[in-house]
Amino acid sequence: MNKPDYEASPAMFRNQPLGFIAAVLLIPVFGVGILILLYWYIKARSVRLTIAGDSIHLSRGILSKEQTDIDIREIRTVLIRQSFWQRIFNVGQVEVFTTGDMPEFSLQGMPDPNFVRDYIRGRINREDEER
Template sequence: MSYIEGSLIKDEKVLHLGRISWWSLTPWILGGLLLLPLFGAGLLVWLVGYVRYKTTELAITNKRVIVKLGFIRRQTVEISISKVESIQVDQSLWGRVFNFGSLVITGSGSSQAPIHAISDPLGFRRAFVEAQEVA
C-alpha cells in the first residue's frame, strides 16, 4: 500500500496522481553509466535514482494536497485544499521542452512546500484548481 492510499480519510478520493520526471534522474543515469565499469558501482547509483523515483508520491484529493518524499528519511507535506493560497510553477527552457518543472505550494500563514522536478507541472496545477472549485 502506498503512503497516499494509507493516509486517505473517510470520503476522501484521489483526483490526480503526480510523479517526478525521468528527466530529473539524468544525473543518476549518467553517473551510473560512468561508474558501471568500476566493479558495478553504477548499478548502485541507478538503484538510488530508481528508489528516489518510486518513493516520491504526489496526489491531489478532494480534501487536500499530499506530497511524500523519501524512503528511509521520509518528508511529507499535507495541506488542506481550502488552506492552499497558490501553486507556483517554475519551468526552465528544458523543462518546457521535456514537460517537467518545480512547484511551490503556498499555504495560508506563508508556509511553502517546494517540490522539484515534477512531470507535467501544469497538469498538476490544473487538477488542483479543478479540485479547489469542487470543494
C-alpha cells in the same frame, strides 16, 4: 477508494537526462553507475504526491515517513518552475504556498506540473462559484 486525479513521484530520466545517461555510462566502471541509479531510484520513489478531490497528500520517506495533508481551499499559490529542458520533458518543480512566504512543500522533478497547478486552480474556482 476512488482513483486519485494525480499521483506521481519525481521523474528520473526526464528530470535530469544528462545525469541519467552519465550514470548509465558509469555502469562498466566497477558498477558505480548501478549504485548511483539505485540510490536515485530509491530517493525518487520515496516521495509521492497524490491529489484526490479537495485534498493533497504528500508522503516522504521509506523507513520513516513524513506525511502532509493539505485542503485545496487553504492553498494560496502554486508556483511552477521549469527550465528549458524541463519544459521539453514536461517535468518541473512544484511549490505550494498556504500562508506566509515559505512554501508548504517544494518538489523537484514532478511530471506534468502544469496539471497540478491547473487542477488546484480549477478546484479553488469551483469552490468560489459555489459560494
